[in-house]
Amino acid sequence: MSQTTATTEPVEVTNVYDATQLKNAVDDELARFYSKDLNFVQSHIHTDIKLLLGYVSCFIAGGAFLYEYKTSFNEALQTTTMCVIAYWIIQMVAFTYSYVYEKDEIFAGTQKVDGKVTGSLKISGKLDKFSSVYELKFTYKDKSSGKSVTNHVQPNVAKWFTTKGTLVSEIIDKDLSMYLTTLQNKLHQQ
Structure with a gap:
């Protein structure tokens, strides 16, 4: 019987x-680091809401197709038109939700110790199209004191990658750990 070790493929x-x-690579690494390495429980509420809206759109399209299949095109024209309008309304709701509620949020999660939530972390970020400087906003809220601290950092993401495009996990993990430690230190100084 051989033992296998779980190794992660390089990004x-x-x-x-x-x-x-x-x-996209850095966002995935952020979520992986904070959820796997630092044991934050990631919230998937934004993804779940957008998935629900997508499924509703699919059911509407499927229903319109089925109705047209059972009847004729001319009989189903009004229903198909209503379904197209409903589809665009749902897409508008999804866009509005992303713009108003999700914004630039990359990660949201809670940290548990002995089954109790001790703090929550939200990370949002913005990377301009022609820049390698990633504007990250970290917000940590301590559940016991109710205090919240925010820290803005602007790392150059190019230093996290080799010239061949491989993400160097040790470097990014060190920086991400430092960002959280800085936040928690700021919280305790207040």
Whole structure:
């Protein structure tokens, strides 16, 4: 019987000059680091809401197709028109939700110790199209005291990648750990 060790594949981007690829890779690494390494329980509320809206859109489209299949195109024209209008309304709701509530949020999670929530962390970020400087906003709230602290950092994400586009986990993990430690230290200084 052989033992296998779980190794994670390195994160790679195909173009180190593409800000969208860098942002997506860093966002995934942020979520992985805080949820796996630091045991934050990630909230998926934004994803769940957008999935629900997407499923509703699919059911509407499926219902319109089924109705048209059972009847004829001319008989189903009014129903199809209503379904198209409903689809665009749902898409508008999804867009509004993303713009108003989700904003630039990358990660939201709670930290538990002995089954009790001790704090929550929210991270939002913005990376301009032609820049490698990622504007990150960390907000940590301590549940016992109710105090909240915010820290803005602007790391250059290019230093987290090799010239071939491989994300160097040790470097980004060290920086992410430092950002959280700085937040918690600020909280205790208040």
